[in-house]
Amino acid sequence: MTDTSLRIAGILQSASHVIALTGAGMSTESGIPDFRSASGVWQKVDPMEVASLGVFMSDPARYWGFHRPRVDMLTGVEPNDGHRALAELERRGILAAVITQNIDRLHTKAGSREVIEVHGSLDRGVCLRCDARVSLDELLARADAAEDGVPRCTGCGFQMKSGVVMFGEPLPEDAIQAAYDHAMKADVVLVAGSSLAVTPVNQIPGMVVDRGGTLIILTESETPYDRLAAVRGHGRLGTELPAIVAALDAEG
Numbered sequence: 001m002t003d004t005s006l007r008i009a010g011i012l013q014s015a016s017h018v019i020a021l022t023g024a025g026m027s028t029e030s031g032i033p034d035f036r037s038a039s040g041v042w043q044k045v046d047p048m049e050v051a052s053l054g055v056f057m058s059d060p061a062r063y064w065g066f067h068r069p070r071v072d073m074l075t076g077v078e079p080n081d082g083h084r085a086l087a088e089l090e091r092r093g094i095l096a097a098v099i100t101q102n103i104d105r106l107h108t109k110a111g112s113r114e115v116i117e118v119h120g121s122l123d124r125g126v127c128l129r130c131d132a133r134v135s136l137d138e139l140l141a142r143a144d145a146a147e148d149g150v151p152r153c154t155g156c157g158f159q160m161k162s163g164v165v166m167f168g169e170p171l172p173e174d175a176i177q178a179a180y181d182h183a184m185k186a187d188v189v190l191v192a193g194s195s196l197a198v199t200p201v202n203q204i205p206g207m208v209v210d211r212g213g214t215l216i217i218l219t220e221s222e223t224p225y226d227r228l229a230a231v232r233g234h235g236r237l238g239t240e241l242p243a244i245v246a247a248l249d250a251e252g
């Protein structure tokens with residue numbers, strides 16, 4: 001247990017609606033690289049060239065050529081102790097929801113139930129023309145069967161995308177609305193592994209603080225909201241988040 005974890009445990013114990021907001025830093029300990037970091041993929045490759053709605057529409061083989069190895073890597077990863085600690089907080093009735101920028105499904109794999117994926121999820125395939133949906137397994141089977149590696153819709157023949165939101169594509173409205181609904185109810189927001197650089201998640205800390213709520217930030221890098229945080233930690237989430245659970249146990 002650390003001083004930070006004890007302070008956070010104290011805050012959580014007297015809160016009525018706690019939400020967690022997680023980003024790429026949550027999954028780096030599971031071996032998933034942060035594409036936005038200083039050494040990340042997006043420093044070397046322009047996402048608009050490989051991962052955008054534009055390239056998906058005009059050159060789907062290029063989109064899938066970039067996306068497929070990433071999907072294959074992500075399907076093999078496992079949650080870490082940080083994911084498991086958040087799931088435990090939800091089981092104990094302390095955490096109401098996890099709002100995540102991650103598309104890796106690791107919160108769900110770790111046992112979290114109320115998971116709001118604002119950047120979509122790897123879990124499915126989607127046809128942008130007729131809105132048909134298929135499972136990830138089915139999507140990958142179709143990609144494997146295609147000569148160009150592009151999965152296609154059996155209904156309308158159009159190329160299919162994964163459920164991950166592409167650059168230039170609108171975010172899923174239902175997820176954004178659910179995130180804002182939680183933010184309007186929350187009296188504590190725990191940011192874990194997000195640098196709060198991307199809309200809409202970067203709106204949420206301000207929404208909670210403006211209504212008198214408490215902001216906790218556990219993120220390695222600086223964020224624009226650091227000065228508003230009641231607790232600001234920089235440690236490894238696979239250690240820090242279980243330490244909060246341990247602190248709650250110690251306080252009984």
Ligand SMILES: [Zn+2]
Pocket residue numbers: 127128129130131132153154155156157158
């Ligand atoms: Zn279709």
